[in-house]
Amino acid sequence: MLDSHLLREDPEGVAEALAKRGYTLDVAAWRALESRRKEQQTRMEDLQAERKQVSKAVGEAKKAGDEATAAERKQRAEAIGSELEELEKAFQATKTELDAWMLEMPNIPDPGVPVGEDETGNVEVRRVGEPPAFDFPVQDHVDLGQGLGILDSEAGASLAGSRFTVLRGAGARLSRALGQFMMDLQTDEHGYTEIAPPLLARGTTLEGTGQLPKFGEDLFATEGEDPFYLIPTAEVPLTNLHRDSIAETADLPARYVAWTPCFRREAGSYGKDTRGMIRQHQFDKVELVQVVHPDDGPVAWEVMCGHAEEVLKRLELPYRVVELCTGDLGFAARRTYDLEVWLPAQEAYREISSVSWCHDFQARRMGARFRPEGEKRPRLVHTLNGSGVAVGRALVALLENGQQADGSVRVPEALRPYLGGRASISG
CATH class of the missing domain: 1.10.287 (Helix Hairpins)
Structure with missing residues (x-):
């Protein structure tokens, strides 16, 4: 939520800033x-x-x-x-x-955000790793997974409908290995506290992080006057751990990580990415959240991006970092980096993580504050969130980038301890 005092004092300035992201005040x-x-x-x-x-x-x-x-x-x-x-x-x-x-008003973009109407205005920051060159016909993850007997889209559709997938045997273990690897990295090396949150949340909780009322049509909800919502991301419960609270300065930064299923209707995406696991109604994701002193927000954003990047580096996946322009920013974000992993079958980089600095936008909605040293009045904290990373899309990227001529898939060294030392997955 925007600062009401700022809106009262300078609504024209707020309107000008919001217009850059396509919102008319x-x-x-x-x-x-x-x-x-x-x-x-x-x-x-x-x-x-x-x-x-x-x-x-x-x-x-x-x-x-x-x-x-x-x-x-x-x-x-x-x-x-x-x-x-x-x-x-x-x-x-x-x-x-x-x-x-x-x-319903989105966050104001940071002055450093590139101005643009949509994703075509995003700015590439850097590329890491070289896309692999193949001397055989490239398969997508669906054909690879079906050939290995580890991915079953038909079973998913039979059980739950479109945009659901069943992982079998080594596929299920690979997904579990990816999640465990990411959690170990973020807790052991980057200092995040592991949280196992509820997968259901109240409407007020989703309102706190900005999913409601704006994105209600994209949520799965129970019936009744006071429904529960299946979480679309662990950002929702993790950030709300500081709801209606006052932290001490010494307790900041707070870093949380959770590995959870996420649930989204994917409203408005009909016809997009209907094949395979790119866009699912249910998917696993490792989520990073930081609650920091306002002075530390911009630096924490860069650091968090590095924490997500480290996952891709160790999985030996080529990727690029893109800063989102004003017209492509998420509702609550003041500034965002997208990490896009290379998918050989599409010959394109696809989003696998978004890392956002939300300034005090979510904190104001939640009443999340801290007590500054030497000051009487509490101040709003800054919140940040980012995928560290989407497990299903990491699995897709591993299959496609690690595919071999014989239909097997190479396992990167960092992941092998989580798969009993296996160096490849074969049929």
Whole structure:
């Protein structure tokens, strides 16, 4: 959520910043609504002050034996009470309208973000590793997996419908090995605390990180007036560990990692990546979250990107780092790097991780604060999140980049201890 004080003081500046990411803020409508709120609040404060004076006057009149004046003042106090009751209802309605509007406003892009309308405006930062050269016909991960008997799309569709896959034998073990390898790396070497969070969350929890109300159609939810939602990413429960809390400066940065299933309807993606495991309704992901001092946000963002990159380096996967432009930023992000892994069958780099610095946007929605040393008032923390990385897409990349002429797949050295020392997967 954006700073309401900033919106009140400089709505034109906010509108200009949001326009760079394709969001139109109707400044005139915002000013009118904010003016109404201010007028109602001022009137309420005036009436409350008058009621206090009138109540005092009632007591003084009674003490003086002036019953007529006391009755007159009492009547006025009752009239003020009735007016206040109606005004408070109107004020709450105005405030609710303002709050709902603010919940739908995306984060303001950092001044350093490249300006662009969509993904075509993203800027490549660096490439790491060389795409492999093959002297045989390249297969995609679906054909490779089916040939090895480790990937079964038909069974997934039979059990649950489209965009579900069953992994068998070495495929299931490979997925488990990838997740375990990533968790060990982030906890043992990068200092993240492992968390096993609930896979269901309340609506207020998803509101805190920005998934609601904006992306409600992409969530799986239970029925009822107060539904639970299957988490679309472990970012939701991990970041909300600091909801409505005040951390001590010494407790920052807080680093969390979780390996969980994630659930998404993939609304709006019909017809895209329908083959294989690139875009699934259910997928595993290792998620990184940091809660940091505001002064440390930009540096923590770079460091977290490095933590995700290290996964790809050790898996010997060629990739590139891309900074997202203003028009391609996620709702809550102030700045984002995408890590894109090379997929030989597509002859393209595809996203496998997004690493975002959210500034105080999520913290304001959640009420996540810290107590600065030497200061009386708490301040909002900064939050960051990133995939470290998507397990299914890492499996896809390993199959395609590690494929051999005989249909087997080479296992990178870093992963072999998690597969009983196996150097390859064969049928």
